[in-house]
Amino acid sequence: MKALLIDFGSTYTKVALVSMEPPGLIAVSQAPTTVESDLMEGLEAALASFTGRQLRGVTFKRASSSAAGGLRLVAVGLVPELTVKAAREAALGAGARVLAAYAYTLSGTEIAEIGALKPDLLLLAGGTDGGNREVILENASRIAASALEMPVVVAGNKSAADEAAAILKGKVPRVEVTGNVMPGVDRLNVEPAREAIRGLYLSEITRAKGLDRVQQRVGLVMPTPLAVMKAGELYWKATGRETMIIDLGGATTDVHSFADGRPRDAGRIVKGPPEPPVKRTVEGDLGMRVSLSALLGVIPTGELAESLPFTLDEGALPAYARRASLSRDFLPGDEKERALDGAIAGAAIREALRRHAGSLTETYTPQGRLWVQQGKDLTATAAVIATGGALVHGRDPGALLRAGLSLGDPLVLSPRSPQIFLDRAYILASAGLLGETRPEAALAVLKDTLQPLGGISG
Amino acid sequence: MLRNNRVVLGVIGADVHAVGNKILEMVLTEAGFEVINLGVMVSQEEFINAAVESAAGAIWVSSLYGHGEIDCRGLREKCYEAGIGDIHLYVGGNLVVGKRTFDEVEKLFKEMGYDRVYPPGTLPEEAIAHLKEDLADESATD
């Protein structure tokens, strides 16, 4: 029994052929994604490198996709720090790209903005259970009265959700009511919304994007980031080790953490909104190719120059960024460029971690100093799985990752002494696809393919 | 019948006195209220955000460590901004600092927009009786 696992990425269509008995990876292959014509063409091209013999006995096919823009979503809630944040967490956890998030009653301008963004889906939250009803109902009415046309997931105050859905029915293609993303101000509940978003992705969005044929032929079941997240979740649950995935891409850097995130030190006060154990952040300004210019605007370039073994000419950085951002396939040309690319990658990872991980702040009270934790404590992360072109094609990914993981800032609660693994074969999405039905096989594939790069001493 | 039985509770500012807060949560819950307890070191914004999302009927602010006046000022104004200007604001703990009498302190906090102000040593039951009155009033006028 074999499985064929396919990821239609924005650039490459990647295929993994896996044996389920005994579990293990047989081969991987890839070909450029063909969005303009037909996704199946790119897939056929990728499959061509397998022999007929290899492909015999495939009984299981599953695919994920981030082609055609991925799953593009707009989130709406009430208070920015509470239900808006909860809705964002749920959407990111469903593998969506959050195009924008809105708070309070939607204004005419905001409705027009949403119209211009043309999201695949809108997630409507607001109010804790039994709490504020007015705003979610008003927003439902305004969406219903507008020209907006996308499926809506209602995940707000349970005492108003059905009413909000009734207002929307017939005005948008589909309305789905699910559990409140924030039933109480101290509690998140993102799982039902994640499932509902995925359900609509399968039933509505793939059709709207013209992917329904692909869906029938190869079992398109989830957006790529969700497949990656499922792989991390599986690894975390199976090994019991707190895990992190860093995907340093050309356009964005994704960080996923799998950990409860509670303080590792007693005597800290935890503040701020609750955090999900499975958390994903997406940084649109931290990409190594398409968004390289934006990245250079964010990271401390002085520090970058100092870390290089040669002096950087004035104007060299912007020039490099221009060239690199022209193509997703760009690879550094010579030794100097390789060093530069590596230094930038390290800085991008440090910045992405700073944003994803929790932080400590010192507060002075009349009684003396006190530590306040906000966000997740990830210092005990045992495994970091990294992927992305700049790492895979880098000269020394281990050194690069060690530099990226060394923030040198005790106030950022990022991993301190994890084991590092590199996903060279882009196997994470495949493992996530397989893991839903065959967790043992998926785990075996992960253990087979993830390349250990040593550890970091804290 | 109460129209709204949700109360946001917390200790304001940089104050870490946690024991009274736990007791208040317990007693309020026993009296049939749904308590949204934000714990210690709660900022004005956190009180308001929680009250907006939960559409609570009242906010109970505690201040024990002597900085109540500075910490509590401006909360009512922010409530107006957040669209919950008519929420019931209660405050208690150790609000008296220095030589002031409680009457002076009560007057000061009432001017700041607090509806009910309690001296140290107040029994929670007393304030709970007031809360039942205040929140029941609402259904009569609604």
Ligand code: B12
């Ligand atoms: C234990 C304690 C501490 C502990 C707290 C441990 C903890 N995490 O809880 C520690 C050692 C940390 C501490 C530190 C300090 N403390 Co202290 N502490 C106390 C002490 C001894 C007991 C507090 C207590 O738990 N009481 C028991 C509970 C049940 O009572 P309660 O807190 O008053 O709450 C009840 C009522 O007030 C009321 N209530 C409270 N809020 C509200 C709100 C509403 C709406 C209503 C209706 C009722 C209500 O109902 C509650 C339940 O019955 C008191 C003295 C005392 N005996 O009260 C001093 C006391 C509160 N502390 C005091 C001080 C000055 C400090 C410090 C500034 C000392 C310093 N210089 O370092 C620091 C401040 C730290 C900080 N950032 O908050 C002063 C405050 C003086 C003032 N306000 O004028 C007190 C009164 C001692 C004193 N007499 O000087 N303290």
